[in-house]
Amino acid sequence: MQQQTFWSIRSAEGPIAAPLDAALELGAYEALWSEHNASFKSIAERFRDRPGMRPSDLVPAEEARAVAARVLAKLRCRTGRFDIRVHGETEYPERLRDATHPLELFYFQGNWALASTPAVAVVGTRKPSDEAVQRARHLARKLVEDGYTVVSGLAEGIDTAAHEAALEAGGQTIAVIGTPLGQVYPKSNAALQERIARDYLLISQVPVERYEAQNPRTNRFFFPERNKTMAALTEATVIVEAGETSGTLVQAREALRQKRKLFIMNSCFERGDLTWPARFEQEGAIRVHSYADVRRELVGAA
Amino acid sequence: MPTSDVSWSGRLRIIGDLERPDHWHLEADDQCAFFGEYTPREGWRYSATNQLILNLKKRPSVARGTPQWPHKLKAIRDVAAAIRSSLTPEALATSLFVPIPSSKTPDHPDFDPRMLAVARAIGAPARAADVLRTTADRLAMHESADRREPDALEATLEVLPSAIPADIERIFLLDDMITTGCSFKVCKGLLQPHVSGKPIIGLFASRRVLPDPFAAFDDLEF
Numbered sequence: 001m002q003q004q005t006f007w008s009i010r011s012a013e014g015p016i017a018a019p020l021d022a023a024l025e026l027g028a029y030e031a032l033w034s035e036h037n038a039s040f041k042s043i044a045e046r047f048r049d050r051p052g053m054r055p056s057d058l059v060p061a062e063e064a065r066a067v068a069a070r071v072l073a074k075l076r077c078r079t080g081r082f083d084i085r086v087h088g089e090t091e092y093p094e095r096l097r098d099a100t101h102p103l104e105l106f107y108f109q110g111n112w113a114l115a116s117t118p119a120v121a122v123v124g125t126r127k128p129s130d131e132a133v134q135r136a137r138h139l140a141r142k143l144v145e146d147g148y149t150v151v152s153g154l155a156e157g158i159d160t161a162a163h164e165a166a167l168e169a170g171g172q173t174i175a176v177i178g179t180p181l182g183q184v185y186p187k188s189n190a191a192l193q194e195r196i197a198r199d200y201l202l203i204s205q206v207p208v209e210r211y212e213a214q215n216p217r218t219n220r221f222f223f224p225e226r227n228k229t230m231a232a233l234t235e236a237t238v239i240v241e242a243g244e245t246s247g248t249l250v251q252a253r254e255a256l257r258q259k260r261k262l263f264i265m266n267s268c269f270e271r272g273d274l275t276w277p278a279r280f281e282q283e284g285a286i287r288v289h290s291y292a293d294v295r296r297e298l299v300g301a302a
Numbered sequence: 303m304p305t306s307d308v309s310w311s312g313r314l315r316i317i318g319d320l321e322r323p324d325h326w327h328l329e330a331d332d333q334c335a336f337f338g339e340y341t342p343r344e345g346w347r348y349s350a351t352n353q354l355i356l357n358l359k360k361r362p363s364v365a366r367g368t369p370q371w372p373h374k375l376k377a378i379r380d381v382a383a384a385i386r387s388s389l390t391p392e393a394l395a396t397s398l399f400v401p402i403p404s405s406k407t408p409d410h411p412d413f414d415p416r417m418l419a420v421a422r423a424i425g426a427p428a429r430a431a432d433v434l435r436t437t438a439d440r441l442a443m444h445e446s447a448d449r450r451e452p453d454a455l456e457a458t459l460e461v462l463p464s465a466i467p468a469d470i471e472r473i474f475l476l477d478d479m480i481t482t483g484c485s486f487k488v489c490k491g492l493l494q495p496h497v498s499g500k501p502i503i504g505l506f507a508s509r510r511v512l513p514d515p516f517a518a519f520d521d522l523e524f
Binding site: 014015016017019020021022023024026068069072079080081082083084086088089090091109110111112113116117118194197198199 | 310311313314315316318319320321323324335337338339341343346348349350351352388389390392393397472474503511513514515516517
């Protein structure tokens, strides 16, 4: 395409040293995802120890352009304007490199400046008790009062409660979703997702073409992957309520691995059927009885 | 502290197929590149690019002689350093850096040749010249209610072709922010008759993004 000839992408001939063409990188990244057995792990491994390498270094430019044109057209038609962050550009948050499988590229809509705000993730089960919903809402409100952006995964249950309470309190929220932009799960969150995309910040690391080529059963593996991104994006994660096999525990593990603070609500410890709270406490998680315990750790004052 | 990416280190991203609709005066053969993104919304104070742009834009009439002034000077140095480190040595030696002029004439208290200061701070062997000048005051973009129309803008600018060295291979037009691309298009159009087909490339410290994804592209103001 035209752009390529003007910039002599990655060649020594252009006046700009290695200019980054986001559309080209998007196409290349989507193409990498079309390869057999591609995963966040396998892709991250290809970039590990190779600073400066980009998706476009691994995919023929013509193929990357063709994929980019398809994905751009599809997403714009489905969901309007969007942008991406690519590792190596000024606005890519370096703290995302702390993740076990750092993202080379991801999609977003909304106000990117929110990604620089102090943020705490509030996450938990899709099928919470009423008490847990109330706790999540209270926590989100209090975090907003202290100037934190509330990050969650826009799933049913705790995630939805956290986003909604943050907004009701006049605060900021970031949703990291487990579907591509323009796809909603659960459907009941369509309006909330649209609101977050318009007025706040919606992030998706899910490749558009791969998602469409796979069945829903396989696609559900994208959900816990986005928990790792939430851990990396925030300075702390609070688990409100989660079962023994919850995807939330992926985030717990990841937060500790990334040296982020992990708070677990005391009510989780009181459940005799759960072994994970004690296990994570042993590994460094902080048991919290009230918001004051969270606050003491985050801002240093009760 | 994991949540603060405090440094502003520039790497150039081009305005390509993904970004171009946000800057609708640009056409596919316009070459422009930017470092960060400026978001005119809540959260600005945490964003390193937003901070840099606000420091860069501090009005001389308000900030000079105050503790704010060194921040402006630092922003000028940071942008110049980012440009220098993003261009090949060969490009530095063979390019002319031309600021897109301030909206005010030199007699106005808010005359602010900050991009000329950036161009000069890039340093040798790069060359800088204010080939384009403002001959009538305009409202700054963020104060103006109207879209900037190319003809109206062009009427307030003059070009000094004698300030363009004959041996350059390209011109880089510099500005702190690209919004619609109108200024770039007008300035490029004014320079083109004087550069015998050599490339004119826009370099911007930031691009302004309007976050609402559902606003139609042609409804976007600014």
